[in-house]
Amino acid sequence: MLLAIFTDIHANRQAFAACLEAARARGAERLICLGDIVGYGADPEWSVDTVMEIVAEGGLAVRGNHDNAVSTASESMNAEAQAAMEWTRGRLSAEQRRFLAELPMSVGDEDRLFVHSEASSPQRWRYIQSSADAARSMIATEAQVTFCGHIHRPALYSMSATAKMTSFTPTANMPIQLLRGRQWLAVVGSVGQPRDGDPAASFVTFDTRTRELTYCRVPYDVDAAARRIRDNGLPPWLAQRLSMGR
Amino acid sequence: MARSKLQPGVVIDGFTVGDCVHSGGMATLWSVTRPDIDRPILMKVPRVSEGEDxxxxxxxxxxxMILPKLSGPHVPACFGTGDFATQAYVVIELIPGETLYKRLPELPLPYEEARVLVAKIATALADLHRQHVIHHDIKPSSIMFRATGEAVLIDYGLSCHKHLPDLLQEEFRLPYGTAPYMAPERMMGTRSDPRSDIFSLGVLLYFFTTGVRPFGETETLRGMRRRLWRDPYPPRQLKPDYPPWLQEIVLRCLEIEPVWRYPTAAQLAFDLGNPDQVKLTARAEKLKRDPITTVWRRRFNRGLVQPETKPSDVAVQIATSPIVAVAIDTSEGGEELNGALRVTAQRILATLPAARLACVNVLKLGRLTIDRTLDEAGNNKHIDRMVALKHWATPLKLDASRLTVHVLEAVDPAAAIIEFAEVNQVDHIIIGARRDSVLRSLLGSVSAKVAAEAGCTVTVVRTRAAAREIDDEEDEVAAKVVG
Incomplete structure (x- = not known):
C-alpha cells in the first residue's frame, strides 16, 4: 500500500491542495497527517476540514504543537506565531477545535510510528536536529520506521543493530529502500512552510510492500498563499518567508 | 536474525537455489534460477554469524541499496534483494569469466595491453560516477570483463551513492578498504570525492605496468598514511623503457591532492584513448622520487594541504569537467564561422576551468577516388590540418593539458564526429553550420545530422550572414541547441 504522509500544513491551502493532488497522481492509497494543521497560514478552516475528511476516509492524523495551542494557551510561541494563533482560534468552529484537541499524540501502525515531534516524549515538542536527537527518539520506540515532522526540514536517520547512526539529507524523487536490518527515522518536510531554503511544498510517500520512501517536492502558488496571509492582517513576515523557504 | 538455511532446492522469493559456486570471506555465491529470467544469475548471501564483524x-x-539503482553494461544487472529480517541476499547477473585478480601472475603487462585494459576500466568508472556512485574499492578483484569487451565493476560494499544514505559514514573509526589502493584523502575520512577512485585506478595502472605496487602492500595505518606525503618511485626509474606519456598519466592519477588528478574518469579515459595527445609535463620527466625536503614539507605542513574545504560532489565534479569537442572546417572561406566557433568555445571554457577541448577536423575521403596522403603541392594533408587546428586554438590560450587536436579520416564527416564523441565520452559538441548552400545540398548538412544523432549536447553555431543565406527548411534543427 502506498502511504502519503503530510506534516506542518500550517493552514496553507494552496500548498496542501497541491500536495494532495500530487499524492493522488502518484497513486497514494492512504493519507496520513503528522500535525500542525493550523497556525501561520490564512486557511485554517479548509485545512482542518480536509484533514477531518482524510481521517473519515480511513487516514490517520496526530496532534502538533500548533493544533494543541488552539485549546491550550500555555504553549510557548514567538510573537508572530502567537498573533497567528489568536487569529486562528477565532476562525475555527467548536467542532473543528474539538477535532484538533482530540487528535492522538502518536499513532502506531504495524511496524510504523507516526508522531509530530519525536518518540521519546511527544508532549515536549522537541526538535530532531542531530543524530543524537534521532537516536533518543529511536531508542524510545519499537517501531522500525518513525515518521515525524515539526522541524520543517526533510532528513533521514538510521540506526544499525550496533547503534551506529547515519544522517542524510534526502534528494527529491529518489526512492530509498528502508532496509529491515535497522531502525529508521524519516523527518518529513513541511507542506505549508518549508524552511530548508526551497519554497516548494514537501511530503513523502512510503510503499509498505517495497519499503521505498520517496521525498517529494511540489511547486505551488506561493504568491496566492502569501496574499491570503497579508489580506487577513496576519504578520507580514509569515507571508515573506514562504517565498524564501525559511 | 535467522540463520542461513540455504541449500540446493530451496525457493526464496521465487528464486530456486542451485549449487554454491563460491565461498568467500564475506559472502557465498549460489547459482539460482527464476522462470522469467533467461540468463544465468547468482544469489550473493552475506556470511553472518555470532561475533562476525x-x-x-x-x-x-x-x-x-545501491545495486538496484544501477544500470548499463558496466555493472552487474540486479534482479532482487532480500533483507536481513528473513534471508539477506542480492540476486545479480552472472558475469562469466574471472576478475582481473587472476592476471596478477602475468604482471607486468605490455604497455599497450595495459593501456587498452585500463581505458576500459576508466570508461566503466566514468559511467558509474555519472550514476552518482563512488566505488571506493577499485582493485583487480572488483573488475571483470564482458565477452563484448566492456569492463564491469563489481562489489559495492564500500561504495556511496550521492542520493542514498551513506550507511558507512559512522561505521568505522579507521579508514576501511583495500590498503594498497586507498587514496590519501580516505585516511582523512573523506568519502565524497570521486577522484579517490581515480587514485585507485592509478595504483592499478602502475601495478599492471611495472609489476610493483606503488605504495607496497602495507596494511598498517602508519604505513598507509605515508602516501599522504611520500610519492611512489616514478615508473621510469623502475623500467627505463617506460613511455613518458604513460608515466604522465599514472603519476597524475596518483597525485596526493585530488585537485591535481584527472578531474573525471572520462578525462582519464580520453588520455588513455589518445596517448599521442597526452601533454607531457614534469611528471613525465621524473626519474626519481621527490627530494626529502619536499616530502618533509608535505609531512609537517599538512595544514596547508588539507583536502578542499568545499566538499567535493560526484555530480558537480562531472558537470564542471566536461570534454568539449569543437568541429572545425579548415578549408578556405570559413574564417568568419571559425571565429564564431572560437567565441562560443571560449564562453564555455571560461566558466569551466576543468573542462578540456578536443579540436576535431574531418579529412574527407572520396568514395571512389584513390586517396593520397599528399596534396598536389606534396604537403602531408594530415599534418597540415593538425597545424591549422592548433592555429585556430591559439587565441584561446588554453593550457596544453586542456587541448588536443584530432584529424579524422572518413567518408561521412557527420558519422565520424558522432563516433569520435561516442568513443571519447564527449559531453558537448560545438559545430558550425556552413553557409555554402551549394556544397551543403550536395553533402547534406553535417551539423544537422550531428545535432540530431549525437548522444550528447550539441551547440550549432551560425553567423548572422550565414543565417540569412540559409535555406530555412533544410537546416531547421541545427538552429537549436539540442540537449
Whole structure:
C-alpha cells in the first residue's frame, strides 16, 4: 500500500491542495497527517476540514504543537506565531477545535510510528536536529520506521543493530529502500512552510510492500498563499518567508 | 536474525537455489534460477554469524541499496534483494569469466595491453560516477570483463551513492578498504570525492605496468598514511623503457591532492584513448622520487594541504569537467564561422576551468577516388590540418593539458564526429553550420545530422550572414541547441 504522509500544513491551502493532488497522481492509497494543521497560514478552516475528511476516509492524523495551542494557551510561541494563533482560534468552529484537541499524540501502525515531534516524549515538542536527537527518539520506540515532522526540514536517520547512526539529507524523487536490518527515522518536510531554503511544498510517500520512501517536492502558488496571509492582517513576515523557504 | 538455511532446492522469493559456486570471506555465491529470467544469475548471501564483524553486515546493506539503482553494461544487472529480517541476499547477473585478480601472475603487462585494459576500466568508472556512485574499492578483484569487451565493476560494499544514505559514514573509526589502493584523502575520512577512485585506478595502472605496487602492500595505518606525503618511485626509474606519456598519466592519477588528478574518469579515459595527445609535463620527466625536503614539507605542513574545504560532489565534479569537442572546417572561406566557433568555445571554457577541448577536423575521403596522403603541392594533408587546428586554438590560450587536436579520416564527416564523441565520452559538441548552400545540398548538412544523432549536447553555431543565406527548411534543427 502506498502511504502519503503530510506534516506542518500550517493552514496553507494552496500548498496542501497541491500536495494532495500530487499524492493522488502518484497513486497514494492512504493519507496520513503528522500535525500542525493550523497556525501561520490564512486557511485554517479548509485545512482542518480536509484533514477531518482524510481521517473519515480511513487516514490517520496526530496532534502538533500548533493544533494543541488552539485549546491550550500555555504553549510557548514567538510573537508572530502567537498573533497567528489568536487569529486562528477565532476562525475555527467548536467542532473543528474539538477535532484538533482530540487528535492522538502518536499513532502506531504495524511496524510504523507516526508522531509530530519525536518518540521519546511527544508532549515536549522537541526538535530532531542531530543524530543524537534521532537516536533518543529511536531508542524510545519499537517501531522500525518513525515518521515525524515539526522541524520543517526533510532528513533521514538510521540506526544499525550496533547503534551506529547515519544522517542524510534526502534528494527529491529518489526512492530509498528502508532496509529491515535497522531502525529508521524519516523527518518529513513541511507542506505549508518549508524552511530548508526551497519554497516548494514537501511530503513523502512510503510503499509498505517495497519499503521505498520517496521525498517529494511540489511547486505551488506561493504568491496566492502569501496574499491570503497579508489580506487577513496576519504578520507580514509569515507571508515573506514562504517565498524564501525559511 | 535467522540463520542461513540455504541449500540446493530451496525457493526464496521465487528464486530456486542451485549449487554454491563460491565461498568467500564475506559472502557465498549460489547459482539460482527464476522462470522469467533467461540468463544465468547468482544469489550473493552475506556470511553472518555470532561475533562476525558488523561492518560486513553494513557493507552488504550498502550493496542492497545501491545495486538496484544501477544500470548499463558496466555493472552487474540486479534482479532482487532480500533483507536481513528473513534471508539477506542480492540476486545479480552472472558475469562469466574471472576478475582481473587472476592476471596478477602475468604482471607486468605490455604497455599497450595495459593501456587498452585500463581505458576500459576508466570508461566503466566514468559511467558509474555519472550514476552518482563512488566505488571506493577499485582493485583487480572488483573488475571483470564482458565477452563484448566492456569492463564491469563489481562489489559495492564500500561504495556511496550521492542520493542514498551513506550507511558507512559512522561505521568505522579507521579508514576501511583495500590498503594498497586507498587514496590519501580516505585516511582523512573523506568519502565524497570521486577522484579517490581515480587514485585507485592509478595504483592499478602502475601495478599492471611495472609489476610493483606503488605504495607496497602495507596494511598498517602508519604505513598507509605515508602516501599522504611520500610519492611512489616514478615508473621510469623502475623500467627505463617506460613511455613518458604513460608515466604522465599514472603519476597524475596518483597525485596526493585530488585537485591535481584527472578531474573525471572520462578525462582519464580520453588520455588513455589518445596517448599521442597526452601533454607531457614534469611528471613525465621524473626519474626519481621527490627530494626529502619536499616530502618533509608535505609531512609537517599538512595544514596547508588539507583536502578542499568545499566538499567535493560526484555530480558537480562531472558537470564542471566536461570534454568539449569543437568541429572545425579548415578549408578556405570559413574564417568568419571559425571565429564564431572560437567565441562560443571560449564562453564555455571560461566558466569551466576543468573542462578540456578536443579540436576535431574531418579529412574527407572520396568514395571512389584513390586517396593520397599528399596534396598536389606534396604537403602531408594530415599534418597540415593538425597545424591549422592548433592555429585556430591559439587565441584561446588554453593550457596544453586542456587541448588536443584530432584529424579524422572518413567518408561521412557527420558519422565520424558522432563516433569520435561516442568513443571519447564527449559531453558537448560545438559545430558550425556552413553557409555554402551549394556544397551543403550536395553533402547534406553535417551539423544537422550531428545535432540530431549525437548522444550528447550539441551547440550549432551560425553567423548572422550565414543565417540569412540559409535555406530555412533544410537546416531547421541545427538552429537549436539540442540537449
Amino acid at each position: 558488523p561492518a560486513a553486515i553494513v557493507s552488504f546493506e550498502m550493496e542492497q
